[in-house]
Amino acid sequence: MRRPGPLLILAVLFAASFSGRVIDFAYAAAQKQDEPNPSPVAGKNVSSADEPPHAPTPIAVETSPEPAAASGGRPHDAAPGAISNAERDSLLAAIRERARALDRREAEIARRERELEALERRVAERTAELKAVKEELEQRLSFAATAAQEDITRLARMYEAMKPAKAGEIFNAMDPSFAAGFLTEMNSESAALILANMDTDKAYATSVIIAGRNAAVNRP
Known part of the structure; x- marks a missing residue:
């Protein structure tokens, strides 16, 4: 029987070693799937040999906004040109007061216009009455003058006789x-x-x- 050569022996050994590694890797993977996920311990991260360690979770620090000035001014970090709530309320109140003043003035002007219109109507009516009285008086005076002249003429004819x-x-x-x-x-x-x-x-x-x-x- 022919003895195997050195190359064949090395190939067999390499194949056996590789097969063993494959089996070990598959067995480790099966155990990993069956095990529960480990929980982190108070600020520490659990890592396995086959997984890279997880990055630590950053802790959020709550900061309170800087209080505004006691006089109702803007915060220090307010944008340029921004107004505070107190300034806005004051501005709105001034606008409302101005609108109310304008409404009162318009109402007063409307009232005076109505009074002037009523006065103009009364003056027009009075003027018409005076005109009618004047025309009637002129007619009476004319009639009286005519009658007087007729009377004078009639008397003159009587004195002539x-x-x-x-x-x-x-x-x-x-x-x-x-x-x-x-x-x-x-x-x-x-x-x-x-x-x-x-x-x-x-x-x-x-x-x-x-x-x-x-x-x-x-x-x-």
Whole structure:
């Protein structure tokens, strides 16, 4: 029988050694799956030979925010331009007060406008009433003047029909201006006869008044 060579012997030994390592590795893996996970011990991490150690968990440290200034100012770490709650509330209160003041002013202006409108209506009504009264008064005055003129003309015609001596006595009792008004309504002949039968002084005063009226009428 032929003896095996050295290379064959080495190959067999290497294969046997490798097979043993494979078996040991598989057995260790099976035991690892069957074992429960180890719990960490107070700040220490349990590590196995085949696993890398876990990194320690950082401990969070709670920090309280820096208190704001006692006067209601901003915190030191506040962003530039930011306002505090107290400043915001004060600003909102000022805006609300300004809005209320504007509302009160608008209400006062509206009230005054209503009062002015009512006053304007009363003035317009009063003006219309006064205008109506004025027109009525003018109509009455015109009617009275017309009636008076008609009465004067009618009386003048009556004095013309009277005897000059009797009419002269009546005209002597009249005021010269009143007598002049009647004489101007008569024809010249009748007026001359009545003046001739009047007292000299009364006839002169009446003639002056008539001349003055004619001069005013003929003046350019």
